[in-house]
Amino acid sequence: MREFELIRNIFQASTMASIEGRGDLLLGIGDDCAQVQIPAGQTLVFSMDTLVEGRHFPFDADPVDIGYRAVATCVSDLAAMGAKPAFFTLGLTLPESDPQWLAGLAQGMAELAEPIGLVLLGGDTTRGALTITLQVHGYVEAEQTPKRSGAKQGDDIYVTGLLGDAAAAVPIMTGELQVTNERFDYFYERFWRPTPRLIAGMALKRCVSSMMDISDGLAQDLQHILTASGVGARLDLASLPVSEPLKQWQPDHAYTLALTGGDDYELCFTAPVAMRDEIQLITQTLHLPCTRIGEITASGFEVEGYQGDLQGWQHF
Amino acid sequence: MREFELIRNIFQASTMASIEGRGDLLLGIGDDCAQVQIPAGQTLVFSMDTLVEGRHFPFDADPVDIGYRAVATCVSDLAAMGAKPAFFTLGLTLPESDPQWLAGLAQGMAELAEPIGLVLLGGDTTRGALTITLQVHGYVEAEQTPKRSGAKQGDDIYVTGLLGDAAAAVPIMTGELQVTNERFDYFYERFWRPTPRLIAGMALKRCVSSMMDISDGLAQDLQHILTASGVGARLDLASLPVSEPLKQWQPDHAYTLALTGGDDYELCFTAPVAMRDEIQLITQTLHLPCTRIGEITASGFEVEGYQGDLQGWQHF
Numbered sequence: 001m002r003e004f005e006l007i008r009n010i011f012q013a014s015t016m017a018s019i020e021g022r023g024d025l026l027l028g029i030g031d032d033c034a035q036v037q038i039p040a041g042q043t044l045v046f047s048m049d050t051l052v053e054g055r056h057f058p059f060d061a062d063p064v065d066i067g068y069r070a071v072a073t074c075v076s077d078l079a080a081m082g083a084k085p086a087f088f089t090l091g092l093t094l095p096e097s098d099p100q101w102l103a104g105l106a107q108g109m110a111e112l113a114e115p116i117g118l119v120l121l122g123g124d125t126t127r128g129a130l131t132i133t134l135q136v137h138g139y140v141e142a143e144q145t146p147k148r149s150g151a152k153q154g155d156d157i158y159v160t161g162l163l164g165d166a167a168a169a170v171p172i173m174t175g176e177l178q179v180t181n182e183r184f185d186y187f188y189e190r191f192w193r194p195t196p197r198l199i200a201g202m203a204l205k206r207c208v209s210s211m212m213d214i215s216d217g218l219a220q221d222l223q224h225i226l227t228a229s230g231v232g233a234r235l236d237l238a239s240l241p242v243s244e245p246l247k248q249w250q251p252d253h254a255y256t257l258a259l260t261g262g263d264d265y266e267l268c269f270t271a272p273v274a275m276r277d278e279i280q281l282i283t284q285t286l287h288l289p290c291t292r293i294g295e296i297t298a299s300g301f302e303v304e305g306y307q308g309d310l311q312g313w314q315h316f
Numbered sequence: 317m318r319e320f321e322l323i324r325n326i327f328q329a330s331t332m333a334s335i336e337g338r339g340d341l342l343l344g345i346g347d348d349c350a351q352v353q354i355p356a357g358q359t360l361v362f363s364m365d366t367l368v369e370g371r372h373f374p375f376d377a378d379p380v381d382i383g384y385r386a387v388a389t390c391v392s393d394l395a396a397m398g399a400k401p402a403f404f405t406l407g408l409t410l411p412e413s414d415p416q417w418l419a420g421l422a423q424g425m426a427e428l429a430e431p432i433g434l435v436l437l438g439g440d441t442t443r444g445a446l447t448i449t450l451q452v453h454g455y456v457e458a459e460q461t462p463k464r465s466g467a468k469q470g471d472d473i474y475v476t477g478l479l480g481d482a483a484a485a486v487p488i489m490t491g492e493l494q495v496t497n498e499r500f501d502y503f504y505e506r507f508w509r510p511t512p513r514l515i516a517g518m519a520l521k522r523c524v525s526s527m528m529d530i531s532d533g534l535a536q537d538l539q540h541i542l543t544a545s546g547v548g549a550r551l552d553l554a555s556l557p558v559s560e561p562l563k564q565w566q567p568d569h570a571y572t573l574a575l576t577g578g579d580d581y582e583l584c585f586t587a588p589v590a591m592r593d594e595i596q597l598i599t600q601t602l603h604l605p606c607t608r609i610g611e612i613t614a615s616g617f618e619v620e621g622y623q624g625d626l627q628g629w630q631h632f
Binding site: 026027030031032033034035036037038043044045046047048049050051052055056077078080081083089090091092093122123124125126127128129131133135138140142145147148212213228 | 342343346347348349350351352353354359360361362363364365366367368371372393394396397399405406407408409438439440441442443444445447449451454456458461463464528529544
């Protein structure tokens with residue numbers, strides 16, 4: 001099958017959102033380039049992620065899950081910028097051309113992409129070891145873009161959602177650990193179906209002093225904010241939001257996983273103390289799970305109640 | 317080495333063009349997303365290409381060559397849209413973290429990217445089989461964008477540059493064929509250092525009825541224009557622009573290679589007969605090699621002087 005026909009046939013037959021009715025998307029798959037007219041007053045933000053089989057997801061995983069999670073993890077970067085999702089491109093390297101597998105991948109991608117208005121607008125397919133590169137693009141006003149560098153001493157530190165479940169799920173997903181069916185189902189969902197915090201990002205961007213998404217673990221990712229902002233932090237381990245299933249299954253490790261485990265795809269942000277009421281109002285109104293976990297200090301990084309190494313996941 | 321630090325350290329130390337002084341590039345490597353303010357009156361065009369070792373370039377090739385050619389082949393898609401290069405992202409999957417190899421890759425990329433104002437603005441690095449995914453982005457006015465679908469019966473068909481050298485070079489590059497040093501040097505350069513026809517694309521976009529770049533071979537790529545435009549074509553094999561070294565080395569196959577071989581990265585475009593003088597004036601003024609090779613017909617695809625199958629390179 002010829003280049004692009006593979007993507008075109010499989011992905012356009014799926015329920016992927018159409019470019020029809022989208023005035024910003026001028027040209028899609030079919031020319032040398034796709035073409036976009038960025039809406040007036042908006043800037044373009046984008047992030048590229050590469051996922052390799054056996055490294056970022058287990059071998060022989062369900063293609064629907066792979067597709068959903070690939071888009072979710074990449075879209076999480078748009079959430080961290082407070083951006084509205086717009087379109088994405090897909091670089092797909094495959095050991096063989098398997099229409100059923102591809103249809104599954106397309107379905108999983110569409111399950112996340114379509115409801116949030118994220119349209120597949122181009123890409124490339126090649127033969128080789130299974131590798132998925134996604135670039136997601138969104139729109140945000142220049143002056144309302146949260147960055148990593150704005151945290152100030154005295155700011156509160158918050159996270160969305162629950163931490164640690166996805167990291168705890170990894171040995172279950174790879175088959176290394178056997179658990180009950182009920183436990184399997186809960187952690188399966190938590191690993192494969194992260195919720196990119198798009199609404200939280202868009203709703204909170206005016207209140208925050210810095211924001212990022214947690215992909216390599218809270219401890220490691222928060223340190224990116226600290227470094228970029230030239231500040232320190234003090235966290236309270238017991239304040240981290242941890243799920244009941246994780247506490248029940250791993251009472252001794254739950255909070256450590258929440259602090260150092262990866263793959264959460266929740267948002268971590270800082271905000272001035274004066275913003276507490278507004279943040280509470282927004283999160284309550286929109287039913288956003290959000291927890292205050294510590295404060296920004298002048299320097300250093302302490303976690304009360306934790307005596308371990310503060311390292312996250314290393315790609316190399 | 318942590319994610320992005322690999323790219324940041326190696327690529328920012330190279331001669332890659334800086335984002336300093338570029339008002340359109342608001343955020344680069346370091347936040348969850350890069351951020352761009354598209355210049356007023358411009359649209360964004362972009363193209364993604366994935367290159368796999370052993371498939372798109374030989375094993376153990378010089379990383380400087382790999383880097384140069386990767387950017388060149390991807391930028392060729394911008395040329396086909398008449399676009400001005402702006403920025404690119406790099407998804408790099410590597411079997412190991414080899415600083416010397418990476419420095420070579422960065423050098424090769426910068427050799428092409430820097431003079432044309434194409435800035436590296438983000439990406440991802442992962443471990444795995446050597447796979448390079450590039451997304452290049454450029455700017456073009458919406459109403460001046462050449463497409464594949466505009467060719468009309470009676471239009472002239474043109475190509476830039478010389479065709480067939482890169483396809484002839486493949487068995488030399490893989491070591492399958494031994495040739496004289498002089499021949500090796502010529503074809504080595506022709507394979508590894510294609511010239512994306514950016515100036516031709518930008519200068520000619522007002523004159524053309526359709527345009528695309530030739531990556532899979534003239535015959536196959538021209539058929540994309542014919543299909544998109546709902547027309548046919550008649551070419552004259554003897555009119556195809558073929559280099560003297562190719563004619564001398566392969567007198568019996570030179571024109572067939574020019575017609576069906578891939579990897580040329582020249583432009584193929586169509587234009588109304590009334591545009592002949594203007595096109596000649598532009599190409600002469602700018603010293604652009606450009607050859608009229610046939611005409612658009614109502615239907616079918618004939619090549620006078622050729623009795624073979626009209627197939628290009630198939631990725632699957």
